[in-house]
Amino acid sequence: MKYLSEYRDPAMARGLVQRILDTATKRWTLMEVCGGQTHTIVKQGINEVLSNAVEMIHGPGCPVCVTPLVQIDRALHLAARPDVIFTSFGDMLRVPGSECDLLQVKARGGNVRIVYSPLDAVEIARRNPDKEVVFFAVGFETTAPANAMAVWRASELGVENFSVLVSHVTVPPAMVAILEDPGNRVQGFLAAGHVCTVMGWDEYEPLAAKYQVPIVVTGFEPLDILEGIWMAVRQLEDGRHEVENQYVRSVRREGNRPAQDLVSRVFQVVDRGWRGIGTIPGSGLGLRSEFASFDAERKFGLEGISAEESADCHAGDVLKGRLKPFECPAFGGRCTPESPLGAPMVSTEGACAAYYNFSRVQADVPVGVAS
Amino acid sequence: MCLGIPGRIIDRSDDAGLAVGTVDFGGVRREVCLAYVADEVSVGDYVVVHVGFAISKVDEEEAHRTFEVLREMSQLEELEWMADLADAAEGVSS
Ligand code: SF4
Numbered sequence: 487m488k489y490l491s492e493y494r495d496p497a498m499a500r501g502l503v504q505r506i507l508d509t510a511t512k513r514w515t516l517m518e519v520c521g522g523q524t525h526t527i528v529k530q531g532i533n534e535v536l537s538n539a540v541e542m543i544h545g546p547g548c549p550v551c552v553t554p555l556v557q558i559d560r561a562l563h564l565a566a567r568p569d570v571i572f573t574s575f576g577d578m579l580r581v582p583g584s585e586c587d588l589l590q591v592k593a594r595g596g597n598v599r600i601v602y603s604p605l606d607a608v609e610i611a612r613r614n615p616d617k618e619v620v621f622f623a624v625g626f627e628t629t630a631p632a633n634a635m636a637v638w639r640a641s642e643l644g645v646e647n648f649s650v651l652v653s654h655v656t657v658p659p660a661m662v663a664i665l666e667d668p669g670n671r672v673q674g675f676l677a678a679g680h681v682c683t684v685m686g687w688d689e690y691e692p693l694a695a696k697y698q699v700p701i702v703v704t705g706f707e708p709l710d711i712l713e714g715i716w717m718a719v720r721q722l723e724d725g726r727h728e729v730e731n732q733y734v735r736s737v738r739r740e741g742n743r744p745a746q747d748l749v750s751r752v753f754q755v756v757d758r759g760w761r762g763i764g765t766i767p768g769s770g771l772g773l774r775s776e777f778a779s780f781d782a783e784r785k786f787g788l789e790g791i792s793a794e795e796s797a798d799c800h801a802g803d804v805l806k807g808r809l810k811p812f813e814c815p816a817f818g819g820r821c822t823p824e825s826p827l828g829a830p831m832v833s834t835e836g837a838c839a840a841y842y843n844f845s846r847v848q849a850d851v852p853v854g855v856a857s
Numbered sequence: 858m859c860l861g862i863p864g865r866i867i868d869r870s871d872d873a874g875l876a877v878g879t880v881d882f883g884g885v886r887r888e889v890c891l892a893y894v895a896d897e898v899s900v901g902d903y904v905v906v907h908v909g910f911a912i913s914k915v916d917e918e919e920a921h922r923t924f925e926v927l928r929e930m931s932q933l934e935e936l937e938w939m940a941d942l943a944d945a946a947e948g949v950s951s
Contacts, residue, residue, distance in 0.1 A: 488883075489863040489903060489915055498927055522860055575908065603909025605890060625908075628861070631893055632910045639875065680861045683905060683913045706860075709927050735920035736861070736905050736913045745893040745912065 489735065493707030502712040503535050506719055510539035514722050515671050516715060517664070517807060519657055520678035521548030521835025522706050528840035530708050532715075540715060543672060543807030544837040546660050546760060549625045549653075550577045551801065551829040551836045554759040556793040557624075557653040558583040563791060564620050564651065564782060565596040571614060573607040574622040576600040580832050584793050604636035611640065611648035620782045623650040628680040630654055630771055631745035634752035637773065637780050649782040652772055655758055657681050658689050659769035664806060665697045672807060674718040676704040676711070679733035684749075686741030690729045698727045705733035752777055761829055762801030799828030804837050811838040818842060861907040863915050866891070866900050880906055 518524060524544040527533050533542040546552050562583045565572035572588070579588040579600065592598035597617075601607050604621055611619035623633040633650065640648040657678060664670055677690060682703045690701045700721035704714030714732040721728060731737055749771070758770025773781045783789060798816055803809040811817055811830065821827035823839050830836030834843070864880040869891060871877070876895040879886050887909070894904055894911045903915035 488865070489920055490883075492924060493927075502927070602887075603890070605909060628907055628912065631912065632890075632908045635890065635892065635910070643873070680905070680907060680912065683861065713923075713927060732923075734923055735916050738913075742893055742912055744895075748893075 490707065493705070493709040495709065499530075499708050499712060502709065502716060503532075506536055506712065506716050507539050509716065509723060510719050511723060513539060513541060514673050514719055515541045515543060516674045516676060516718055517543040517545045517672040518676040518678075518704070518711070519545040519547040519661065520676075520681070520706070521551065521833065521837075522680075523547070523676060523678070523704065523711055524837055525835050525840050526706060526708060526711055528837075529844045531844075532708065532711060534845075536715065540719060544804075544840070545664065545672075545675075545807065546763060546805040547626075547657075547678060548830065548833050548835040548837075549629070549655055550581060550833040552655060552760040552763065552805065553578070553581065553624050553653045553829070554761045554793075555584060555795050556759070556791060557651065558587075559585075559793045560783065560788045560791050561588060561622050561651055562586065562591055563788065564786060565591045565598050566594075567618075567786075569618055571597045571599060571610060571617045571619045572622070573599050573601045573610060573619060575624070577833050577835075578622055578624060580826070581829050582826055582832065604633050605639060608636050608640050608643075608645055608648055611645050612643070615647060617647065618785075619648050620786075621648070621650045623652045623654060625654060626678070626681050627656055627685045627749075628678070628683070630749045630753065631684060631742070634749045637752050637777055638748060640780060641777065646779070649780045649785050650773070651782040651788075652753075653758070654753065654771035655760065656755075656769055656771065658693065659766050660760070660763075661693060663763070663766050663769075665693070665699070667806060669806075669808060672699070674700040674722055674727075675702070676714045676718065677701050677729075679703060679705040679710070679737060682731075682733070682737045682741065684742050684745050686739050687729050687731065687737070688739065688741075694727050694729050700727050701729045703729070703731045703733050703737050705736070760805075761795065762799065762803075762805055764802070796827065801828040801830050801838075804830055811841040812845070814838070861905040861912060863903050863905050864889075865903050866898060866911075868900060878911075880904065880911070882906075 607621035753771035756772035830838040864882040867879040869878040876891040880889040904911035
């Protein structure tokens, strides 16, 4: 497929790997923020072939993984209501809540439907005026314009039986939280290409300057990632800390302005809890008061639902790069993709599932013995 | 989750005030919302699509340039190696 398969050429990848190995005079520590990149890095073994030059830490870049337990429990509560059609992206269905997941609620008769686009959820609401249709609005800045459009559209068309359960997160505050952490080891970042397609990269420049870290906006295909790593390593070797753009075919400095405009008309910045990490100030988006009638939390009075995260799951340490997934005592034993204890084992973009499915490193480690 | 896939716009239309279109992803066709790229795209352009929304127009010139840079970078090792061989050969003959 054009603009896809050519960025997977193995011969070119080998050349780039050699470049990176030749460029690095020491072992640098980089973090990729996006779960899609984590998936590719671990699946293609990029972290392993480059291990002499870079250590890749897999950041909190999977919105499925960081959606707080309390929001999952609220989703489960709504999905079980007989008057509700609960709509969601497919990857949220197996995220474990306190007691079960959306798939189990569906099996017990809950009306849970997977949608491809949030606009499909609005359409379902128009076709089912006697039901309440709720959409689980999760995601990073990449997904916010789509979810904002769904709310905007429902408001324009007067679709009153539509609402959203919002759990939006934004990347830069999470990067700050990582950089401010006393145990931080990250020396440079690959910033997520599609987040920056929407937002541009202006907001990363103060971060690169303040914390003296290179930030390279990077695409998702293996060659994109290798070039992004190479650009970051070269900056580190030169003692530079700039924002560079590897993913020029999609990302412009200013991002997508029409998308940013609608997002800021519908959403406002709020504090948000991240599963396994805790609350990060100003790291989320919530509905503006003009759109309060589309807020499922208000509509169904869900504020009272609270949840306690399991102490067995070390997702927070994994997401911050303090632990490799296979260093978690539950990894591969009590926690597997078939029966996940925490969210990073659920989504294929989660670091734990990526290591479980693809990594050869884990074979050297006595997995799950401590559990 | 932030997956975005490039595809080519086949046609454009309007759905009650919303710019939409059909996008072809290597043979698979989907209805896509074009509202966020409406001013800059026409039929035949490539766009990056995420959850049913085009979020950018693929800059074909930049795509080409990146690819050439990548190709050069990945081949340089080979070229240097060949240059070394050539030098050696010259050394022998002179
Ligand atoms: S392996 Fe399972 S329990 Fe351990 S951090 Fe990952 S998701 Fe949590």
